[in-house]
Every structure is written in C-alpha cells, then in structure tokens.
Amino acid sequence: MRIATWNVNGIRPRMEQIKRLLDEQYLDVLCMQEVKIAEDIFPHDFFEQLGYGHRAVVSQKANHGVAIVSRLPFDADWRQVFWDKDDKRHVAVRFGDLMLHNFYMPAGGDKPDTDVNEKFAHKLGFYDHLIDWTPENHKASEKVLFMGDFNIAPLETDVWNHKKLVKSVGHSPGETERWSKLKQALDFVDLPRRDLSDDQSLFTWWGYRYPLAFAKDYGWRLDHAFATQPLNQDIRDVQVLKDTRSWEKPSDHIPIIVEL
DNA sequence: ATGGTGGTCCAACCA
Numbered sequence: 001m002r003i004a005t006w007n008v009n010g011i012r013p014r015m016e017q018i019k020r021l022l023d024e025q026y027l028d029v030l031c032m033q034e035v036k037i038a039e040d041i042f043p044h045d046f047f048e049q050l051g052y053g054h055r056a057v058v059s060q061k062a063n064h065g066v067a068i069v070s071r072l073p074f075d076a077d078w079r080q081v082f083w084d085k086d087d088k089r090h091v092a093v094r095f096g097d098l099m100l101h102n103f104y105m106p107a108g109g110d111k112p113d114t115d116v117n118e119k120f121a122h123k124l125g126f127y128d129h130l131i132d133w134t135p136e137n138h139k140a141s142e143k144v145l146f147m148g149d150f151n152i153a154p155l156e157t158d159v160w161n162h163k164k165l166v167k168s169v170g171h172s173p174g175e176t177e178r179w180s181k182l183k184q185a186l187d188f189v190d191l192p193r194r195d196l197s198d199d200q201s202l203f204t205w206w207g208y209r210y211p212l213a214f215a216k217d218y219g220w221r222l223d224h225a226f227a228t229q230p231l232n233q234d235i236r237d238v239q240v241l242k243d244t245r246s247w248e249k250p251s252d253h254i255p256i257i258v259e260l
Numbered sequence: 261a262t263g264g265t266g267g268t269c270c271a272a273c274c275a
Contacts, residue, residue, distance in 0.1 A: 009266075009267070009275080010266080010267050010268075012267090012268090013266085013267070034267090034274095034275080036267065036268065036274095037268095061268085061269095062267085062268050062269075062273080062274080063267090063268075063273080063274055063275085064274085107274080107275055109274095109275095119274095151275095207264095207265080207275090208264090208265040208266050208275090209263080209264050209265050209266085209275095210263090210264060210265085211264070211265070249266095252265090252266080252275085
C-alpha cells in the first residue's frame with residue numbers, strides 16, 4: 001500500500017501534475033493540502049476516472065482545504081476542528097487497524113510574536129490543542145499515521161540556513177519545541193528521517209518568491225509523516241520526491257510517499 | 261531593510 005502527502009497549492013492549476021504523480025508512483029492513497037476549492041465543486045469525477053473511487057474532502061472557497069483520495073475503500077472518515085477555527089485543516093480516514101490523519105497546519109504569518117501577530121497565536125494554539133488531543137484519541141500501541149503540511153522545519157538541517165532563519169516563522173524555538181512535543185505525544189517515528197542522519201539536510205518546500213530558491217536549494221522541511229512504533233514495523237520504504245519541484249507549473253511543496 | 265511569485269478571485273488576502 002502506497003500512501004502519499006502533497007501540498008498541491010491549489011487543486012485546479014495542479015490537475016496535470018496530480019495525475020502524473022498518481023500514475024508514475026502507483027499511489028493507493030493521496031492526502032492533499034491547500035486544495036483551495038469550495039467543497040461542492042471538488043473535482044470528484046476527475047479522481048473517479050483515475051480509479052480513486054473513495055474520497056474524504058474538507059474544503060471551502062479560496063483558501064486552505066484538505067482531501068484524501070483513495071483506490072481502496074476506507075471504513076470511516078473523521079474531521080476535527082482545532083482551536084475553534086474551522087478553516088478546513090484536518091481530515092482522517094480509517095483502513096482497518098490503520099488510522100490516517102491529513103493535516104494542514106496554520107502558516108503563522110510573518111512575525112513569530114503572539115502579541116502582535118494573531119496568525120502566529122493561531123498556529124501555536126492549533127499545535128497546543130493537537131498535542132493534547134492526540135493522546136486523548138489514540139494510543140502509541142495503535143497504528144497511526146499523521147501526514148501533511150505541518151509548517152514547521154524542526155531541525156537545524158531542515159532549513160537551508162539555521163542561523164539566518166532561527167527567528168523566522170516556521171523555524172523559531174516556540175515552534176520547533178511544539179513539533180517535538182507532537183512527535184512525543186504518541187512516541188512517533190519521524191519517517192523521512194528514519195534512515196537519515198540529523199546532520200544531513202532534508203527539504204520539502206522551496207518558495208516561489210525568490211525565483212532562484214530551488215536552484216540554490218534554499219529549502220525548508222515543512223511537510224511531515226509520523227508513524228507510531230507498531231505501524232513503523234510495517235513500513236517498507238519512505239521517499240521524498242524532489243523531482244516534482246522542477247515539473248512544469250510546480251507546487252512549491254514536494255510529496256512524501258510511505259509504502260506499507 | 262526590501263522585494264522578489266503564485267493562487268484565488270477582481271480588491272485584497274493567503275502563503
């Protein structure tokens with residue numbers, strides 16, 4: 001079973017790229033973030049024709065929005081609102097004893113200061129709620145997979161320049177501490193780093209604003225996949241698909257694929 | 261210290 005996560009940055013301008021990813025990678029399940037489309041006009045027919053007959057969509061007009069599309073039927077779907085702000089950032093599905101959660105965490109605005117930046121307060125509040133909620137709803141002995149765009153680059157080697165970026169939103173101490181607490185909540189394995197040393201850099205996002213960002217490898221690791229220990233036993237391979245960032249009309253994020 | 265791009269939707273917000 002091959003499960004992927006990808007922040008597509010708008011599902012409508014990314015239809016060709018999504019089809020290409022599904023075809024080339026033989027995916028069974030795709031978790032998407034930032035679909036940016038009203039729920040009632042989600043392109044269900046497109047996925048139906050590609051063989052993804054099972055879908056769980058939590059989205060809205062213009063911004064945010066998540067979806068899970070699957071070839072395999074799931075037994076149940078679940079949506080949770082965190083920090084009392086229902087801007088379509090979570091959907092989950094259950095395949096037998098496997099619980100799969102898809103998250104799109106708040107980005108957090110420009111300044112890492114909760115006094116002047118409400119978006120940063122929202123980001124920390126969302127994390128705090130999730131850190132409490134996770135062990136209330138799951139056990140470390142269950143098979144749980146958290147995937148998505150968590151908008152935090154936790155390690156020094158998860159950004160292209162730690163010293164330059166340590167006071168930036170996405171890599172500040174208040175954020176990286178919360179990422180670690182979330183990881184500890186169910187004794188999760190950080191899958192993309194499972195077989196990679198912490199001194200090796202690993203990125204999943206290169207911004208559009210500076211056009212040379214990808215060429216110069218000015219990246220951040222914002223997208224994550226966490227597995228509980230029992231699930232980790234079942235995981236055969238983990239891939240980060242850097243190549244997709246050089247496709248025509250790319251998303252600014254790249255996919256992570258987990259094979260069970 | 262600043263601005264660079266892209267998506268949504270048509271002024272301005274989000275990232």
